Ligand code: SF4
């Protein structure tokens with residue numbers, strides 16, 4: 266499964282994580298300007314807080330060719346989705362993409 270020809274998981278779910286993963290906290294990496302608050306302790310990627318969902322850091326066309334603009338700085342949530350896992354397959358199905 267080629268993530269660079271997909272991007273579905275960046276355009277289906279609310280991509281939330283502990284607030285301190287943003288770069289206004291010591292050791293945080295995710296650019297805080299690209300996040301939105303989710304309650305007192307969490308944030309999400311801007312663009313994933315409401316439908317239609319699409320992370321602001323995602324470049325390109327879902328299902329064609331995509332890239333993450335903050336790949337090295339992305340959250341643990343982004344890193345946790347693995348090609349072929351349940352979240353991946355759910356996201357691909359939502360975009361009408363085949364499991365492979
Ligand atoms: S949905 Fe799966 S294949 Fe598509 S970008 Fe996410 S992990 Fe990669």
Ligand code: SF4
Nearest residue numbers: 275320322323333343
């Ligand atoms: S930060 Fe990158 S990997 Fe994470 S949801 Fe946005 S585009 Fe996808």
